[in-house]
Amino acid sequence: MSRKWILFFIVVALVELLFLRLGYWQYNRMHEKDTLKAEFMASLPERTQVLNGVFDHSREVVLESQKYRNLYGYRVLTPLVMGEREIIVDRGWIPRSFEKDFLMGYHAVGTHTVEGVIRDVPQAKQTWFKGSEVGAEGAATVLQLLILDNIPKDPTIQRVEGQYLQATKATAPKIKAFFVEPEGGAKHKEYMLTWWTLAFILPILSLLLWFKRKREDKPVHAK
Numbered sequence: 001m002s003r004k005w006i007l008f009f010i011v012v013a014l015v016e017l018l019f020l021r022l023g024y025w026q027y028n029r030m031h032e033k034d035t036l037k038a039e040f041m042a043s044l045p046e047r048t049q050v051l052n053g054v055f056d057h058s059r060e061v062v063l064e065s066q067k068y069r070n071l072y073g074y075r076v077l078t079p080l081v082m083g084e085r086e087i088i089v090d091r092g093w094i095p096r097s098f099e100k101d102f103l104m105g106y107h108a109v110g111t112h113t114v115e116g117v118i119r120d121v122p123q124a125k126q127t128w129f130k131g132s133e134v135g136a137e138g139a140a141t142v143l144q145l146l147i148l149d150n151i152p153k154d155p156t157i158q159r160v161e162g163q164y165l166q167a168t169k170a171t172a173p174k175i176k177a178f179f180v181e182p183e184g185g186a187k188h189k190e191y192m193l194t195w196w197t198l199a200f201i202l203p204i205l206s207l208l209l210w211f212k213r214k215r216e217d218k219p220v221h222a223k
Contacts, residue, residue, distance in 0.1 A: 116169075
């Protein structure tokens with residue numbers, strides 16, 4: 001075997017190891033996500049809360065690119081003030097709008113009883129869109145990521161840190177409030193199968209290429 005083909009198979013072996021390692025990494029991520037989802041669902045009765053308070057709409061923001069059925073819009077995040085404490089409430093989904101003061105139509109005035117599920121704030125992924133942006137015409141503060149520190153605080157009120165309440169019943173007629181289950185490992189399973197399929201195909205294609213070139217290079221003897 002020539003030096004060129006030796007180098008070729010070394011590269012193939014390294015790529016094969018990379019594919020196998022990536023597949024194994026996704027396998028671990030799949031089990032990690034499935035375990036977290038199972039633990040969350042098991043703790044659902046304890047996380048289900050009924051809280052009473054007043055919504056502070058002056059510090060209300062919306063979370064961008066949230067899906068409801070086949071539509072994309074916002075999820076409305078509003079501080080619920082309970083005396084000297086407050087918790088951020090995900091009140092539900094509304095359609096995207098860039099009109100000025102469009103959130104006025106979703107306000108909930110007075111004291112409210114809010115039913116929902118206490119959720120941990122997801123770990124923020126690395127992205128170019130950290131922080132917040134201001135919507136067109138100053139309509140609302142639009143968050144690209146669910147980062148509670150980007151929601152204005154009242155220095156006189158203590159906020160529940162690291163958790164928020166996802167409402168399961170609507171706090172205003174036009175808001176779609178629904179429970180969203182944690183994401184399991186299905187996506188990582190697809191990635192795992194993709195990497196391991198590539199790992200299976202790569203050596204086969206490499207050997208087929210080698211045998212093809214070997215036959216082409218074989219001298220033809222004249223009769």
